Amino acid sequence: MTAAVVTGLGIAAPNGLGTEAFWKATLAGESGLAPLTRFDAAQYPCVIAGEVKGFVAEEHIPSRLMPQTDRMTRLALAAADWAIDETGADLRQLPEYGMGVVTAASGGAVEFGQRELQNLWSKGKEHVSAYQSFAWFYAVNTGQISIRNKMRGPSGVLLTEQAGGIDAIGHARRHIRKGTPLVLSGGVDSALCPWGWVPQITTGRMSTVADPDRAYLPFSADASGYVVGEGGAVVVLEDAASARERGAPRAYGEVAGYGATMDPPPATGRPPGLRRAAEIAIADAGLTPQDIDVVFADAAGVPELDQAEAASITGLFGPHGVPVTAPKTMTGRLLAGGAALDVATALLSLRAGVIPPTVHVRAPAPEYRLDLVTGRHRDAALRSALVLARGYGGFNAALVLLRTDD
Template identity: 75%
Template sequence: MTATPTAPAVRPAAATVPGARTTAVVTGLGIAAPNGLGTEDYWRATLAGESGLGRVTRFDPSQYPSTVGGEVPGYVAEEHIPSRLMPQTDHMTRLALTAADWAVADAGIVPGDLPEYGMGVVTAASGGAVEFGQRELQNLWSQGKEYVSAYQSFAWFYAVNTGQISIRHKMRGPSGVLLTEQAGGVDSIGHARRHVRKGVPMVVTGGVDAALCPWGWVPQIASGLMSTVSDPSRAYLPFSAEASGYVPGEGGAILIVEDAESARERGAEHVYGTVAGYAAGLDPAPGSGRPPALRRAAENALADAGLTPSDVDVVFADAAGTPELDRAEAKALEELFGARGVPVTAPKSMTGRLLAGGAALDAATALLALRDGVIPPTAGVAEADPGHRIDLVTGAREADLRTALVLARGHGGFNAALVLRRAH
């Protein structure tokens, strides 16, 4: 298990990259989100515009300026996680293991289908299992070192989801973890495709995160980007004139990315779509006067897919939810597509921003949209701020969708773009 802490440079795949002609397809999804546990629960709620945001209950938020979060409902860990894994896993890892189980089952992969070294695991992470870590630090301070769990040695670690998924499913192929804050969900899928192009038949990827504890809360408040609105229905309104910051949530999505040929050979039950293009980029240093890298990442991802902006049928926006960041994204979209040139949506308005899980959930949501020919709404927003010249989808909209662009930005200058195409 190796960490990959470096930021990927903008680097569209060249035609000379070995395996660049290999098609990477998504054959399985597993979703745990604040507005739905399980893919179909989530998708139904998302199309109906049902938000999962509320006042935080996992800890008492009353002493903090921000009190609204997105909590995964109805998750009983004991129903999903074996007894031996309970003492050694954080809530975040349990959700990740559960989503991974569902994704593997959805893909119809049974043990023995693929060689152990032909299956890799690449997930995104942010701060690791901070709730577990906070509890053990409190044990240390209040009771002494004899009271600290031996499992703290790895349970907090930001690579722990990758590790536990790998162990549970005996997947010994190339594995890793990417830390690019909210861009990680897209970066992990891009990295999974890289492994597939190098000859790995299947990679479990995406991200599931959870940091709804004081230790996970305080650093996000310090970023100044979190909403302090206490009404859950008004706290996170990306692209609206009332945008006041973001709301954090827990959960995410795990995706099975496979070599299309290999998936066909093993008789994969369904193909959600292809990972057609990917690119990433780092913002220039503040004050440099150069533009942010989001637009360039999107252009490079489209070039990587061999497509142009006119091929894109829907954009799943990063939707940071602060006026300044929304303006920057809307500007990039207008430059790419023209004013109101493409439908733009932000279903994360119903889940909050899920740290390393958010962009992975957006990718999964985009694949469901391609499957069903319907764009999920940006909930709670009646209309975009007229200053943002974008076609914001505020109610579920049916459309013939063939190509989706997923945009993601991570605090600290990370940008990533993913192009997904319908299978047929």
Template identity: 70%
Template sequence: MTPLAVPAARAATRTAVVTGLGIVAPNGLGTEEFWRATLSARSGLRTVTRFDASRYPATVAGEILDYADEELIPSRLMPQTDRMTRLALTAAEWALRDAGLDPARLPEYGVGVVTAASGGAVEFGQRELQHLWGRGKEYVSAYQSFAWFYAVNTGQISIRHGLRGPSSVLLTEQTGGIDALGQARRHVRKGTSAVVSGGVDAMLCPWGWLPQLSTGLMSTEADPARAYLPFSADARGYVPGEGGAILLVEDAEHARERGAFRPYGEIAGYAAGLDPAPDSGRPPGLRRVIEEALRDAGTSPADVDVVFADAAGLPGPDRAEAEALNTVFGPRGVPVTAPKTLTGRLLAGGSALDVATALLALRDGVIPPTAPAVRPDPGFGIDLVTGAPRETGPRTALVLARGHGGFNAALVVRRGT
């Protein structure tokens, strides 16, 4: 029987659990380094160094400084990969290693790959366009034909590890990491033993910077400590960043049969949707997406111990998110946190990193804090965790994400057993 030929009765009851994490973040490379930095509220926001941003209105980003790609990526892959893909390959390697899974020991089509991207490898593309304009077509790399592509992370991870199971890429802006994990869960429920999934992005170059500036949503505050202050009266926009997380999503029974370590947690519920048109008069879609994710998980609002907020960093979107939370959970009805204030919003990598952070919070029974500089506006009516971690022993977490263009996504994770 192939991995896809699963009896219907078993497929209906298959549980998707996370057995491996690979994290590449501005405030920490590797799961435990990132987690220590997050619990201590150590920020990775700083003035951009990957390019000269002094001529732009925004100059602050969540930048990874200590990533030595030449030590972590095979030399043959260096000419054909962008920084985004190198980070994704590293995170995938770490996730598989963390899970103790050797894909070569599984059936040929037993492991798939589902990743998210926001726009592809723009740094690679910018360099090759500069070669084209400045030196001529003879100097454009042949690898440009695929290295820029938004599906390149899925492809390179698949080739690197021989993963031939169901694979795809999702482009839903900042919700992409959650949407990829929701798709991975579907594949597991349909019979795939495991799926490498999540999101990693890297767009710290002029070609990636300008489209974000054009939205008018980016913060132009030059002080990294004051640049990204969601749910605050001083909110002035978001700070972009690079990095994300790759997770190994696995069938719980398969994990037990191979003797895997205790899983980080279960992907218990997922939902996604779009906001209506701005002039429709209809309410935003986030509340409905939250309620559908809870319903999918068979969980009531009272069972949720912490919400990892989208935290847009702008008064209007922050208020809309707070109103959705107050409607579902009641005013100050659930602890809310936004550790992304320590990394910036990582585009397609951000919500995947939030899910990984939520799983670590469930593992250790502690809610990580929002950045210390964030002083929540009481008018939002939310219980924002700031200053220090809150040791409440959470067992169920809700992770939210919204993307430019009206995307909404929610994921419910439960503590592993």
């Protein structure tokens, strides 16, 4: 079976722009959560967010693309450039139909859409951008990345909210196995505007705590909901043999197993599907639960969801049976970008032999029976990682990553 390896990472996160800055901040436990500044959120019950700081779009995006993109797509284009640069590949020397793009999305470029709707109702139709026809679209990141880099191979977009990054990478691996040598994948999102904020509030799952250090505490007895962030990660997957043949400078790790399930309707009384997704991914990798060295948790921060995830983890690995971490406490939940960033973090952990901490959480609630890494990072001999994600609406996804010797 063809092995799909990750040869490039592009990261845009609230606690770091670029792989090096992000990883340094993550190991140090530096949080990017703070009071929201992108718009005046005083009228809303939720005021804390994970904002990407220091990103100047004009330094990364050609001027011709500025009018037809919003922050989400600009971050995605920059992250894609960074990931491609890391691969050491000259895309001009690769066949255009041998490169694909599969990304995740949630609601599309809602900030662009909100602005144009405001123009429509306040100024008239003549003031609506012609780019509104596609700039808001949930597939816009896939489209803009593929056009900019002349990647004309198999492409797509997955809309499974927080689970989307894993689903996109899982589909990218399928394209690799079917013979496409290189696929760019992952997810980057940004919905820090009223149109993106209000739908999150209506879920009833967002934290209303105004202290950034106490707003998002997954698996804690003080958990009160999650915090939304922006950003994510883009990864480049390649066929391992092709990557070696062209002299790729590194392989961060192998995407060895993938699983996805849907939760049953609550009225059925059947259990959630997260554990089953993990079992599928582990079996797909040819492993057993005993082979997994660390779990990167979905970490909803909502008590009943944390309880369900903890039950899935302990049911699979036993009480305190495997180290668990949720470094997204430093960034917030990034919607379509969240799982992709967790995958990138897990790959960096495998290479460094370090498990990053779950910041702000002093200790997990005892009833969860988890070996949660808190306080500071933990050194560990890591060969494998399981990344879990759940999307609003019952989506579950799991990915198994293996450290490579490259």
